Amino acid sequence: xxxxxxxxxxxxxxxxxxxxxxxxxxxxxxxxxxxxxxxxxxxxxxxxxxxxxxxxxxxxxxxxxxxxxxxxxxxxxxxxxxxxxxxxxxxxxxxxxxxxxxxxxxxxxxxxxxxxxxxxxxxxxxxxxxxxxxxxxxxxxxxxxxxxxxxxxxxxxxxxxxxxxxxxxxxxxxxxxxxxxxxxxxxxxxxxxxxxxxxxxxxxxxxxxxxxxxxxxxxxxxxxxxxxxxxxxxxxxxxxxxxxxxxxxxxxxxxxxxxxxxxxxxxxxxxxxxxxxxxxxxxxxxxxxxxxxxxxxxxxxxxxxxxxxxxxxxxxxxxxxxxxxxxxxxxxxxxxxxx
Numbered sequence: 018x019x020x021x022x023x024x025x026x027x028x029x030x031x032x033x034x035x036x037x038x039x040x041x042x043x044x045x046x047x048x049x050x051x052x053x054x055x056x057x058x059x060x061x062x063x064x065x066x067x068x069x070x071x072x073x074x075x076x077x078x079x080x081x082x083x084x085x086x087x088x089x090x091x092x093x094x095x096x097x098x099x100x101x102x103x104x105x106x107x108x109x110x111x112x113x114x115x116x117x118x119x120x121x122x123x124x125x126x127x128x129x130x131x132x133x134x135x136x137x138x139x140x141x142x143x144x145x146x147x148x149x150x151x152x153x154x155x156x157x158x159x160x161x162x163x164x165x166x167x168x169x170x171x172x173x174x175x176x177x178x179x180x181x182x183x184x185x186x187x188x189x190x191x192x193x194x195x196x197x198x199x200x201x202x203x204x205x206x207x208x209x210x211x212x213x214x215x216x217x218x219x220x221x222x223x224x225x226x227x228x229x230x231x232x233x234x235x236x237x238x239x240x241x242x243x244x245x246x247x248x249x250x251x252x253x254x255x256x257x258x259x260x261x262x263x264x265x266x267x268x269x270x271x272x273x274x275x276x277x278x279x280x281x282x283x284x285x286x287x288x289x290x291x292x293x294x295x296x297x298x299x300x301x302x303x304x305x306x307x308x309x310x311x312x313x314x315x316x317x318x319x320x321x322x323x324x325x326x327x328x329x330x331x332x333x334x335x336x337x338x339x340x341x342x343x344x345x346x347x348x349x350x351x352x353x354x355x356x
Contacts, residue, residue: 027145034058034346036180036320041253045174053253063135105223129221129315131177139162154182172230184349217343222314229311241321269305276307286312301332
């Protein structure tokens with residue numbers, strides 16, 4: 018007897034960009050009374066497809082990791098490091114059956130680009146669309162951050178989800194877990210120069226940001242690095258001013274200042290490969306340098322001197338590392354239905 022394949026009755030798709038070059042990162046976490054962050058989103062997206070039909074249960078499938086989970090009863094969901102973020106989204110949404118969630122990302126896993134946050138944003142946006150929850154980008158970001166903190170018990174700041182929901186370039190004034198988000202309007206010359214001179218590097222070594230957060234939090238709660246957190250917040254404020262005035266030399270110096278303060282938070286934020294990358298790319302024509310997100314591996318953002326980006330790329334490739342696209346995103350979160 019031929020088995021009839023169940024076809025979806027409704028298909029909802031969502032995509033959200035990843036975040037990079039975050040100045041002031043770490044000051045968006047629970048350990049800091051108030052902070053400031055400036056970050057960019059790249060045209061590297063996380064993609065979620067939500068298929069709705071007469072399915073017996075709930076299926077979650079990742080095309081990036083080839084993992085799949087079947088949920089028959091949301092009351093029996095277990096978090097076991099297999100697609101936990103999406104299980105948390107299902108549990109939080111209250112959906113009991115009849116959906117497939119298919120996910121993939123343009124960014125490498127553990128890249129420090131906030132790809133898990135972007136996947137959370139895209140998933141919650143798709144589920145909200147299906148459930149007819151009328152949520153603003155800020156509300157979707159808050160719901161997505163709650164997946165990691167409240168449902169999964171992870172350490173997580175707020176900047177990644179907000180960046181993915183809003184897209185573009187944003188300046189954030191943070192009073193955890195809340196933030197005021199202000200888009201930073203770049204003039205044409207500044208945006209084109211940044212896109213021409215940014216070099217986004219995947220080092221090849223993944224990292225788990227929650228573990229790094231725990232290390233830094235332990236240091237901070239022991240009374241260390243208070244001055245470094247203040248310096249990080251100042252870098253975000255001054256970098257906003259540098260971008261608005263089109264002064265990319267000043268912006269590059271602030272990237273460097275941010276990296277110095279970032280490294281001082283914990284020895285594991287840098288490693289021998291990142292230090293070699295720093296040395297070789299500056300010899301080739303880099304002006305600014307910082308690890309993305311929590312550091313400790315993942316990706317690095319470099320700002321090259323004008324017309325030296327090709328030399329910086331060659332230096333990166335000579336180390337066996339990968340250059341990722343760094344064109345700035347202009348759309349942010351998008352949700353749509355398709356046939």
